[in-house]
Amino acid sequence: MNEYGCNVCNEEYSARDPLKCPRVLTGCGHTICHSCAMTIAARNISIFCPFDRTTTQIPGGDIKNLKKNFALLELLEKIYEGIPDSEKLIKIDKFSKERLLNLECDENSEHVAVIYCTVCDSNFCERCSELSHSTNVLSKHRRVPLTEKPAPVIHCRLHSSYIVEFVCKEVSCDNESPLMCLMCRDYGRHKGHCHVLIDIEVEDLREKVREHLGELARQSDVVNTALSNINNTIHELSPGEEDGSLEETKQEVRNHFQRLRAALEREEADAVDTVDRYARNRIDNLLTQKERLEAFSTKIGSTCVTLQQALIMEKAKILDRKDDLLALAESTAAEQTSVPDQTQLSTRIAFSFSNDRKLHIGDFIESRVVLLGLDGAGKTSIVRRLKKVRIDAVMAPHPTSGFNIETIHYKNYRLNFWDVGGLPKLRHLWKHYYSNAQAIFYVIDGHAVERFTEAIKELNKVMSDPLVGTCPVFVGINRRDGSALNGHMDALLSQLETLPFQHHFHFCDAATGSGIDQIIDQITICLSRLNGTCPV
Ligand SMILES: Nc1nc2c(ncn2[C@@H]2O[C@H](COP(=O)(O)OP(=O)(O)OP(=O)(O)O)[C@@H](O)[C@H]2O)c(=O)[nH]1
Numbered sequence: 001m002n003e004y005g006c007n008v009c010n011e012e013y014s015a016r017d018p019l020k021c022p023r024v025l026t027g028c029g030h031t032i033c034h035s036c037a038m039t040i041a042a043r044n045i046s047i048f049c050p051f052d053r054t055t056t057q058i059p060g061g062d063i064k065n066l067k068k069n070f071a072l073l074e075l076l077e078k079i080y081e082g083i084p085d086s087e088k089l090i091k092i093d094k095f096s097k098e099r100l101l102n103l104e105c106d107e108n109s110e111h112v113a114v115i116y117c118t119v120c121d122s123n124f125c126e127r128c129s130e131l132s133h134s135t136n137v138l139s140k141h142r143r144v145p146l147t148e149k150p151a152p153v154i155h156c157r158l159h160s161s162y163i164v165e166f167v168c169k170e171v172s173c174d175n176e177s178p179l180m181c182l183m184c185r186d187y188g189r190h191k192g193h194c195h196v197l198i199d200i201e202v203e204d205l206r207e208k209v210r211e212h213l214g215e216l217a218r219q220s221d222v223v224n225t226a227l228s229n230i231n232n233t234i235h236e237l238s239p240g241e242e243d244g245s246l247e248e249t250k251q252e253v254r255n256h257f258q259r260l261r262a263a264l265e266r267e268e269a270d271a272v273d274t275v276d277r278y279a280r281n282r283i284d285n286l287l288t289q290k291e292r293l294e295a296f297s298t299k300i301g302s303t304c305v306t307l308q309q310a311l312i313m314e315k316a317k318i319l320d321r322k323d324d325l326l327a328l329a330e331s332t333a334a335e336q337t338s339v340p341d342q343t344q345l346s347t348r349i350a351f352s353f354s355n356d357r358k359l360h361i362g363d364f365i366e367s368r369v370v371l372l373g374l375d376g377a378g379k380t381s382i383v384r385r386l387k388k389v390r391i392d393a394v395m396a397p398h399p400t401s402g403f404n405i406e407t408i409h410y411k412n413y414r415l416n417f418w419d420v421g422g423l424p425k426l427r428h429l430w431k432h433y434y435s436n437a438q439a440i441f442y443v444i445d446g447h448a449v450e451r452f453t454e455a456i457k458e459l460n461k462v463m464s465d466p467l468v469g470t471c472p473v474f475v476g477i478n479r480r481d482g483s484a485l486n487g488h489m490d491a492l493l494s495q496l497e498t499l500p501f502q503h504h505f506h507f508c509d510a511a512t513g514s515g516i517d518q519i520i521d522q523i524t525i526c527l528s529r530l531n532g533t534c535p536v
């Protein structure tokens, strides 16, 4: 085994020959030469150590990135310094050309052959050449560098005592082999054929092969660069690579959420602070009110005491103080006191959030809901039901001639219901009502089977109007009071489904009130989602 050689190919390490540079397998610490590392690397990604099978990742997919064994290189350098100048060239370059041939040693196929034995007719690496020719007799074999191996002589197959010297170039020649000797040329099957010297032909061919090799080497460079780039990209995108682009991106994403969380925490603190300030203001107001009421209470108390004392005064005295007493009683009674009502003392703090996640405390959120639908569909009846007015099913129809507004409070919403008349002559006015609406509540009379088509047509007109925009549309099928018209209802529902706009439909009954609260609930939920507010 070579003292300073690679334990795989047995060739000496070199600080000057890049292929013999000692590379450290960082997974286990063993050292092998650069060219062996290239040979045994698995797809340029990793190397299994030939001594202990430990895996070493190839950084960036390039063997050049494997650490050099600098201790060994320094040692080699010192040895090299100690070699006489005359031997240095030999030491460095002795068989570099032969190595380029990359032929196997006939003794050990893992070694690269550099020497040819003219007697054994075999190729050897330096070490195997020495070992196999160590006896007295064999050491006399003539051995030459592989590049000086004598070219083999080819004998003509037809005239075995003649050697092949020419190659036939006759286009129409149909002989089995283009190789010809003197006999073939002058007397044989190639007689009169155009021909060239075999060496010229071979050199021509070699030149072409060299050109191809050059082209392939350029292609190989391109492919290797591409492979190296792919490996770098894979490396960057692989999980766990601290400096990889995947980790960088993940970190940026984490930072983004970190910032969001920090912003959210600040907003939360602001919102909680707003609630605190609101409560403090209310307490301050109540304290002022309390102070005023306490002063008034004291005044009432002292007036009462004075008046009670007057009751037991002697007649002359009470008459004497008549004016004072009455004036005191009247002035105390006349004092204006505002006593807080129940809503002012409510401890419930209504709040909502706007789109920018800001907290708003106090007032109800005002929203306009426009009720539309054919005349007699039950709009006014629904609004009356919302206002908790009893609906008499046999009440004579009373068409709305313009519109009515009714307000109800639901959760943190003040909903203004615009009940618009549905008579045909009024329908062209609908757009003036829904243009500023936050929601549209379209009522269909569930019993008016003969008017379903008309109702859907009007609904379609409303929903196609650009003024409606993103305003949510709720369809209430009214009069679901038990006498269901199932067949017709299915037809109505399928007509509703064919509408090319998004809407929400529900069943309700103005006479019994069923389903109406649910629709109002859905409207406020939908408004909250659109406003970015939260129903309390
Ligand atoms: N049985 C029953 N009758 C209802 C119901 N809803 C409405 N009605 C009756 O239907 C008739 C018309 O109802 P309205 O509420 O006035 O209809 P409208 O949609 O306001 O009609 P216009 O104002 O003309 O657009 C009235 O006689 C109501 O009593 C219901 O759910 N059940």
Ligand SMILES: [Mg+2]
Residues within 6 Å of the ligand: 379, 380, 381, 398, 399, 400, 419, 420, 421, 422
């Ligand atoms: Mg009406």
